[in-house]
Amino acid sequence: MLNAVIIGCGGRGQIFAEYAKQYPNEMRVFAIAEKRDYLREKMKKEYDIDDKYIFSDYHDLFEKGKIGDVIFIATQDNQHIEPALMALSAGYKNLMVEKPIDRDLKKCILLSKKAKEYGAKLQICHSLRFAPFYRKMKELIDTGVIGEVKHINQTEGVGYFHQAHSYVRGDWANEDKSSPMILAKCCHDMDLLVYLTGSHTARVSSYGLGGFFSEKNAPEGSSARCIDCKISDKCPYNAVRIYEERPNTTGRGAVEKEGFSNLEDAMRKGRYGRCVFRCDNDVVDHQVSNIMFENGATANLTMTAFTKDCNRVTRVMGTYGEIVGSFNDFEIYVKPFLGNDKKYEVEKIESGHGGADTVVVADFLASARGEKEMCTPIDISIESHAMCEAAEISRRTGKSIEIADIMSDKEGALL
Numbered sequence: 007m008l009n010a011v012i013i014g015c016g017g018r019g020q021i022f023a024e025y026a027k028q029y030p031n032e033m034r035v036f037a038i039a040e041k042r043d044y045l046r047e048k049m050k051k052e053y054d055i056d057d058k059y060i061f062s063d064y065h066d067l068f069e070k071g072k073i074g075d076v077i078f079i080a081t082q083d084n085q086h087i088e089p090a091l092m093a094l095s096a097g098y099k100n101l102m103v104e105k106p107i108d109r110d111l112k113k114c115i116l117l118s119k120k121a122k123e124y125g126a127k128l129q130i131c132h133s134l135r136f137a138p139f140y141r142k143m144k145e146l147i148d149t150g151v152i153g154e155v156k157h158i159n160q161t162e163g164v165g166y167f168h169q170a171h172s173y174v175r176g177d178w179a180n181e182d183k184s185s186p187m188i189l190a191k192c193c194h195d196m197d198l199l200v201y202l203t204g205s206h207t208a209r210v211s212s213y214g215l216g217g218f219f220s221e222k223n224a225p226e227g228s229s230a231r232c233i234d235c236k237i238s239d240k241c242p243y244n245a246v247r248i249y250e251e252r253p254n255t256t257g258r259g260a261v262e263k264e265g266f267s268n269l270e271d272a273m274r275k276g277r278y279g280r281c282v283f284r285c286d287n288d289v290v291d292h293q294v295s296n297i298m299f300e301n302g303a304t305a306n307l308t309m310t311a312f313t314k315d316c317n318r319v320t321r322v323m324g325t326y327g328e329i330v331g332s333f334n335d336f337e338i339y340v341k342p343f344l345g346n347d348k349k350y351e352v353e354k355i356e357s358g359h360g361g362a363d364t365v366v367v368a369d370f371l372a373s374a375r376g377e378k379e380m381c382t383p384i385d386i387s388i389e390s391h392a393m394c395e396a397a398e399i400s401r402r403t404g405k406s407i408e409i410a411d412i413m414s415d416k417e418g419a420l421l
């Protein structure tokens with residue numbers, strides 16, 4: 007049984023911790039660092055953590071040196087590097103760091119180098135590679151049943167309600183305060199494309215815009231807060247309905263993130279109760295990226311707010327057939343050009359990201375026990391961050407961006 011330290015006990019930190027409830031013989035939540043009082047209380051109650059191992063800031067936790075076997079870094083975007091570096095110098099050898107590693111690619115490369123220097127294993131939580139759905143898809147591609155992969159079409163349907171929650175009202179609405187949306191939302195889709203093509207990226211181009219969620223599109227008669235809005239029944243972005251319908255996911259986030267005790271207060275006073283057309287968001291609401299791989303395969307990744315469900319749909323086109331699947335359906339279809347189509351059912355594991363939220367922790371612990379190689383070590387994961395940076399530069403400049411140029415520029419800056 008491994009003693010886990012969790013840095014940041016918001017949405018993701020709690021998801022990591024839940025593994026200890028399901029598999030108490032494998033992991034115990036031994037120590038935490040969390041700024042928010044009510045989350046520290048909640049974690050203490052749920053995991054029976056000794057007071058001396060509960061910290062309100064990770065700086066205090068690291069002053070104690072190494073106090074656990076494995077460490078999870080689940081602070082917000084752009085707050086991963088410092089605690090990860092502190093964990094390395096405190097002597098932790100097995101680290102799980104949430105994605106995105108950081109919006110600054112130089113810092114990502116620096117962290118990767120430091121992990122090597124310290125002889126530590128550092129896994130990035132690129133969940134999709136751990137999802138049974140995508141593992142099955144990769145296994146099918148590797149059998150050669152569709153020949154050589156020539157093109158992949160990946161659609162990340164963010165979902166109108168999830169866009170409203172996270173990218174208009176919430177944490178990832180504003181690029182300066184978080185990251186470009188392509189990095190925040192889709193670095194693991196980029197990573198997935200590398201995984202499925204079995205190649206590396208040569209160049210990327212991208213187009214995308216935001217702007218729908220702005221005051222000029224506010225319907226007549228709408229108000230600043232959905233709870234008082236006279237036309238809320240007609241608005242799909244009505245926060246009260248969105249959260250009442252999803253009490254355990256976005257609903258929980260809307261209440262917990264700002265420390266409210268109930269939804270009504272959150273809707274009356276908090277940022278998640280604001281009219282979706284009257285927020286300060288500046289990230290895109292739709293973006294398409296085109297990727298050219300070194301082996302000649304191409305891919306396109308569509309990230310769009312305007313879908314009914316949060317779902318990914320993947321279509322892999324090979325020289326002798328296609329593989330098609332919708333992530334939420336747990337079904338994959340293999341369609342060879344000759345012969346019959348075949349449906350594969352994917353194992354359903356009851357946790358987020360199609361079961362990946364459980365598998366990612368299981369694999370991380372197995373790697374810490376020396377039983378398995380990590381499948382998303384930081385040095386592999388960095389490529390996806392370079393792809394996102396290239397997509398963002400391309401979106402702004404209209405140019406096609408070479409990954410080698412981006413990497414040599416950043417690596418050079420570190421010398």
Ligand SMILES: NC(=O)c1ccc[n+]([C@@H]2O[C@H](COP(=O)([O-])OP(=O)(O)OC[C@H]3O[C@@H](n4cnc5c(N)ncnc54)[C@H](O)[C@@H]3O)[C@@H](O)[C@H]2O)c1
Nearest residue numbers: 014016017018039040041042063064080081082083104133
């Ligand atoms: N892998 C995935 O599929 C996936 C999915 C969603 C989010 N994420 C990523 O996970 C990360 C965390 O997201 P979240 O939704 O859990 O965020 P969150 O804001 O809910 O949680 C972060 C927590 O860190 C705490 N914190 C900040 N500074 C601290 C400090 N100095 N000491 C101790 N605690 C501190 C905050 O109080 C907060 O509770 C983000 O980078 C996000 O992009 C990954």
